[in-house]
Amino acid sequence: MTGHARTLTSKVLRLCTSRAGLPRAWARSPRLLTCAAPSCGHATNVKTRSYLQYLERKVRGPPAPPYGHVCQVGHPVLRSKAAAVHPRDILGPDVQKVIKTLTRVMRKMECVGLSAPQIGVPLRIIALEYPEKLLEDSSPASAEARGLVALPLRIFINPQLRVLNGQTVIFQEACESISGYSACVPRYLSVEVSGLNEKAEPVTWQVSGWPARILQHEVDHLEGILYIDRMDSKSFINIKWEECNG
Numbered sequence: 537m538t539g540h541a542r543t544l545t546s547k548v549l550r551l552c553t554s555r556a557g558l559p560r561a562w563a564r565s566p567r568l569l570t571c572a573a574p575s576c577g578h579a580t581n582v583k584t585r586s587y588l589q590y591l592e593r594k595v596r597g598p599p600a601p602p603y604g605h606v607c608q609v610g611h612p613v614l615r616s617k618a619a620a621v622h623p624r625d626i627l628g629p630d631v632q633k634v635i636k637t638l639t640r641v642m643r644k645m646e647c648v649g650l651s652a653p654q655i656g657v658p659l660r661i662i663a664l665e666y667p668e669k670l671l672e673d674s675s676p677a678s679a680e681a682r683g684l685v686a687l688p689l690r691i692f693i694n695p696q697l698r699v700l701n702g703q704t705v706i707f708q709e710a711c712e713s714i715s716g717y718s719a720c721v722p723r724y725l726s727v728e729v730s731g732l733n734e735k736a737e738p739v740t741w742q743v744s745g746w747p748a749r750i751l752q753h754e755v756d757h758l759e760g761i762l763y764i765d766r767m768d769s770k771s772f773i774n775i776k777w778e779e780c781n782g
């Protein structure tokens with residue numbers, strides 16, 4: 537099948553790259569507020585501040601990166617090419633703080649991959665983690681089709697991707713930086729990533745299926761590329777479009 541794109545689409549399941557299953561957490565999360573239109577609950581993680589928070593912000597000033605939130609599309613950092621990290625800096629406090637914040641925000645958002653630019657840091661650092669409990673959101677058949685597997689936390693610094701299998705597969709994915717939307721995106725079936733880990737040790741990892749998709753999505757962020765640049769534009773949806781009708 538090499539050289540031929542294999543297309544697998546799902547019109548029923550709305551998946552996000554971030555997590556391959558119905559984005560239930562998005563719907564139930566108190567962090568996700570609805571917009572002003574009362575009959576249409578668009579998901580958004582745009583924050584509203586209480587008066588106390590407003591005052592605190594006025595006194596302290598705006599937060600500095602690494603942010604404890606995910607930057608949304610429109611922020612220039614998401615469209616810039618991230619800089620390589622010098623290996624000697626990896627064990628230093630600044631890079632370690634970025635890694636720690638990246639991991640914390642990824643877990644807070646219940647997503648399975650995040651890049652440093654998304655928390656406002658234009659450095660080539662990505663994190664991946666697919667906790668076992670998130671697999672419960674997908675049926676065994678869906679998990680098998682998508683190649684879902686639980687992954688322990690993995691950090692890659694200055695990651696380089698090599699395509700191992702040029703066959704592409706198409707599934708819906710989403711991005712925490714384009715909150716509330718999803719689209720079908722083709723990705724290579726199998727890739728190899730090499731780089732450094734959080735201890736500045738060289739690492740190489742060969743993966744297929746969903747981990748390969750997450751890696752391609754996150755490495756794209758380091759180049760200022762978003763999934764909307766690669767998507768089938770006719771598949772682009774608001775993940776709550778059905779709720780708007782009823």
Ligand SMILES: [Zn+2]
Nearest residue numbers: 710711712713
């Ligand atoms: Zn993303």
